[in-house]
Structures are given as structure tokens and as C-alpha cells.
């Protein structure tokens with residue numbers, strides 16, 4: 001994979017000049033230079049302008065935009081413009097629209113109002129890409145192709161009849177014959193046995209819970225089905241515009257999980273993603289860091305592109321908070337700390353009209369005599385100085401396993417507790433590590449775990465046998481493994497692993513659970529070592545492991561809540577409940593100490609520390625998340641403040657430093 005080909009740490013974002021009169025464009029070019037912008041994503045939502053009538057293309061305006069950017073030395077990430085079909089397409093094909101599980105059609109008037117299986121959309125998209133690639137493949141400004149935009153953001157899964165047809169074909173390829181599908185889906189239950197694939201429907205709104213494996217397969221199918229759209233466009237671009245990298249922007253936010261990005265990652269020339277802070281997250285900046293670590297995992301550890309984030313407020317949350325002074329720089333460099341070599345934003349100029357007119361941008365409605373603009377210019381200067389960081393990779397001794405399919409399955413209904421949501425425990429543990437200055441790789445369960453000292457397995461409800469073997473080998477060679485509750489319960493078809501929970505990891509952990517005992521929303525239980533736990537308990541028996549902490553009260557007094565099992569040269573820990581903040585901090589501290597994992601530098605708790613390195617250079621990223629000044633032990637040159645650091649760096653609350661370290 002190649003990272004973005006611009007001279008510094010690339011800075012830029014979505015540029016929508018088609019929404020402005022041309023006299024504004026010249027000013028854009030000049031302001032972009034002032035801000036240190038080095039790239040622009042152009043044309044993402046311009047299909048209706050590029051092809052005003054079926055088959056009639058109008059690219060004159062785009063020619064002028066590309067020339068303008070070229071003249072300002074700004075590289076172009078040229079969109080294929082297929083993110084939102086023009087109004088005429090629905091009138092050409094009334095089947096264009098996506099459908100929800102309850103049959104509601106999603107009408108034109110917003111964006112992404114197409115069914116991913118619709119043949120008109122598929123054909124027209126490829127034709128448009130052929131036209132654009134033929135015209136612009138050798139334009140000197142075009143440095144990258146940007147396919148679609150945030151696939152699946154609004155239209156997936158689509159439950160329409162056309163998707164039903166493709167779902168059946170996907171099932172036939174997966175299972176070969178209907179008997180194998182019946183077996184996998186457990187259709188002896190509730191009279192669901194099929195005698196032909198033709199009888200299968202998407203898992204639409206039903207009188208009660210739908211077949212869980214059918215629902216999971218539909219998620220898998222939907223991700224694969226949408227991936228076909230990307231691949232069709234990408235293949236045209238590879239053919240007509242060879243050598244120019246192709247990407248589509250993912251959404252690796254916690255609240256977006258419609259696609260399995262571990263299957264999408266290998267299809268990209270460069271992995272790119274979008275990230276927005278979401279106020280509903282318990283800790284927004286910890287979630288940002290998680291997203292970066294996950295994106296890096298999807299990119300196989302390589303640098304990646306942050307295609308979009310926001311300079312300040314967004315427009316799509318109940319209350320859209322502006323970023324505080326300094327937060328733009330801190331958030332931006334946090335993405336770089338976790339592996340981004342590009343800082344993209346939505347968008348260049350705050351819109352005057354349309355649904356996103358209250359979304360922040362580089363150039364706010366109030367113009368350039370604003371704090372926001374001054375912070376943007378400052379960011380551009382820092383990006384110039386960070387050019388040397390580009391291409392370095394993050395060094396982590398801890399892996400945390402993440403799996404989209406396990407998440408889809410975990411969050412299904414008819415489970416022991418709806419209070420358990422996939423991701424909650426992963427984020428809580430990741431956050432503890434982050435605030436302890438420990439870097440974490442978020443990787444797929446099938447990843448090579450051989451280099452890690454500590455492997456965290458949060459709520460991996462479903463997994464195959466290979467994951468259990470890989471974790472056993474990891475512990476045997478001396479690493480520590482932490483598994484949390486509701487892991488290893490079912491196989492990939494969601495059949496319960498019999499003989500006691502947590503089936504796949506019972507032997508590894510040296511425990512056997514006979515029954516779950518989840519807690520009510522406001523119920524808390526106390527532990528014998530101090531502290532409390534919520535959400536979950538289970539009737540666990542020791543089968544070789546030792547109890548580290550047990551319940552004092554609740555449904556299961558005296559029963560172990562945290563256990564440790566010696567395995568080969570390492571250990572496998574089980575966390576059978578959700579600990580309160582202090583309890584989790586203490587447990588993570590014990591694990592880190594046992595595994596011999598060290599923070600990237602000496603600093604007090606609450607300082608995010610990540611080291612990016614090449615074979616001959618290293619950079620320490622330090623972000624102060626505490627309310628007071630902190631000292632970090634490091635020597636070198638802080639590229640943010642452009643000052644020497646001799647032994648100790650003092651960071652103000654909310655401040656960020658990137659120190660090129662003395663070796």
C-alpha cells in the first residue's frame with residue numbers, strides 16, 4: 001500500500017466549489033495556500049452536475065476546478081461522484097430506492113437513495129467512472145481516486161426484493177445446498193425448514209425474533225454486496241488510470257458498523273476513514289483513539305488517511321458542540337499519533353445552503369477573522385513540520401481483538417441481557433490502556449498475535465476454533481491473555497458451544513460456567529477485593545484457574561468474578577463481569593505489569609503516549625488529557641512547539657507534543 005503522495009503530512013478535505021460562484025474559487029485557491037492545504041477531495045456529490053441527463057456529461061466546470069488546484073500546487077483526490085444519484089435516475093427506474101426492514105422506502109431528497117443491488121445504479125455508476133477516468137487519468141493534479149462516499153452510511157442493509165434475489169445467490173455460494181443452510185441456520189426451530197433457496201427472504205420485520213443466523217448472514221451478505229459496488233468502480237479506475245491509488249472512505253466510528261471493514265481493507269490501495277466526535281460517547285477522545293487503532297488494524301499496521309473529520313461542530317447530533325480552543329490541533333494530532341498520514345476535513349468552505357449549512361469547515365460563515373481560521377492556519381504550519389513523521393509506523397505491545405461479525409451477532413435480540421452491547425467493554429479496556437500511556441493495536445481475531453505481550457479479547461461472542469488455538473499458543477509462549485464475559489459462546493453459525501460457557505475458551509481459561517446471571521440496569525454487586533461490578537455475573541466454577549476476585553453479594557455470593565489460569569509460560573485471565581472504573585484500572589494495571597508492557601515514556605496517568613518509528617527515527621506523541629500540567633520524560637525536539645526538549649517535557653492541560661527523540 002502507498003500512503004498519500006503529497007510533500008508533507010497531507011492537509012485538506014472535501015472541496016465543493018460547485019456550490020459557489022466561480023469568483024469565489026480564486027479566493028479559495030489563495031486561502032488554501034495560506035492554510036497550508038495540500039490536497040482537496042473534489043466532486044463527491046456532483047453527479048447531477050456531471051451528468052445532467054442520462055448519458056450527457058458536462059465536465060467543463062470540473063476541468064476548471066482541477067486546473068485551479070493544479071495552479072495552486074494542491075493534489076486532487078478526485079471523487080467518482082457516485083455517492084448520490086441524480087434526481088433523473090429514480091424517474092428512469094422506480095425500483096432505485098432502498099428499503100428498510102419494515103418495508104419503508106427511502107425516497108430521493110437526501111442522499112445515497114439507491115438500493116445497492118439496483119442494476120440501473122450499478123450500470124450508470126460504472127459508466128460515469130469510465131467517463132471520468134478516461135477524461136482525467138492523466139490530469140497532473142489527480143493524485144488519487146475517491147470511490148463513492150461512506151458506503152452504507154444511509155442505505156444498508158437494504159431489504160428490498162432485488163437484495164433478496166442477490167441474498168439467495170450469496171447463500172447458494174456459501175452453502176452449496178439448502179440442507180447445509182438449514183443445518184447452519186438451525187431451521188428445525190419454529191418450523192423454519194426451507195426446501196429451496198427460492199423460499200428465503202431478507203430478515204424483514206417479523207411478528208417476533210427472526211432467525212439469528214439468517215440475520216447474521218444477511219449482514220455478511222450486505223457488506224459483501226456493497227463491496228461489489230466499490231470493486232466495480234475500482235477495477236475501471238485500475239484499468240483506465242493505472243498507477244493512481246484508489247480508496248473509499250470508511251467510517252470506523254464506534255456507532256457505525258454496517259460493513260465488515262476487515263474484508264474491505266484488502267480491496268483498497270490505501271485505507272482511508274472518516275471520524276467525527278460523538279457527544280453520546282462516554283469519552284469522545286478515547287473513542288477517537290480507538291478508531292485510529294482500529295483503522296490501523298484494518299490497514300495491516302500501515303499508515304492510513306483520515307479523509308474527514310471536523311474543524312469544529314457537526315450538524316447531525318442533537319446538540320452540536322463547537323470544539324474548544326486547542327482541540328482542533330489536539331484531535332488532529334491524535335489521529336496522526338494512531339497512524340494517519342493525512343488530515344482531511346469535511347469541508348473547505350462552510351455551506352450557505354443545504355442540510356449541512358451549520359457544519360463547520362476550514363472557512364467559517366464568519367470568514368477568516370476568526371479563532372477557527374487562525375487555528376486552521378496554525379495546524380497547517382504544524383503539518384509542515386510533521387512531514388518527517390510520514391511513513392513511520394506505530395509500535396504496540398498490546399493487541400485488542402475486534403470482529404464486526406461477532407459484534408453483529410452479540411447485539412442481536414433474545415440474548416441474556418440487552419444491557420450488553422458489543423464494543424462497550426472493548427472501549428473501556430482500551431481507554432484504560434490509553435490513559436496509562438500504553439499503545440494498542442486493534443486487530444482482527446485471525447491476525448498474527450506472535451509479537452504481542454498482552455492480548456485482550458473483549459466480548460468475542462462468536463468465533464471459530466482457530467481463534468481459540470491462536471490464543472492458547474499466545475499464552476503458552478508467555479503472553480498474558482484477557483478474555484471478557486460473553487466470549488466464545490457460539491460458533492460462526494451462532495450454535496452454542498455445549499458443555500459449559502465460555503465454550504471456545506473454557507480450557508484456555510480453566511473455568512466452566514453453568515448459568516448466566518445478568519444484573520438489572522441499576523443493580524450493582526460488590527467484590528471481595530473492594531469495588532463494584534454491573535451488567536453481568538455468571539455461575540462460574542474453577543477448573544484449574546485461580547480466583548482473583550469474587551462476589552460478596554448479588555445473585556452469586558462467593559462465586560469468582562475474575563480468574564487467572566497459568567498456561568505454558570503465560571497466563572489466561574477471565575473477567576466475568578463489568579468492573580467499575582477503579583476496578584478496571586487496577587486489573588489492567590496488574591495485566592500490564594505481569595505482561596511486562598511498558599508505556600512509551602514515563603508520565604503520570606491520563607497522558608496518551610504513542611511512539612511512531614522508522615528503522616532510524618522515532619517520534620513520541622504525548623497528549624495531556626488531565627486537568628493540570630504534566631511532565632513527560634523525553635529528550636529531543638518537539639515538532640509542534642518547534643523547541644528542544646531536554647529530559648522533561650511539560651505539557652499544559654489539553655496540549656499535545658510530537659517529540660523527535662534523541663537516540
Ligand code: GAL
Nearest residue numbers: 149150274276308314346359
Ligand atoms: C460524513 C460525510 C460528509 C458529510 C459529513 C458531515 O459522514 O462523508 O459528506 O456529510 O459526514 O459530518
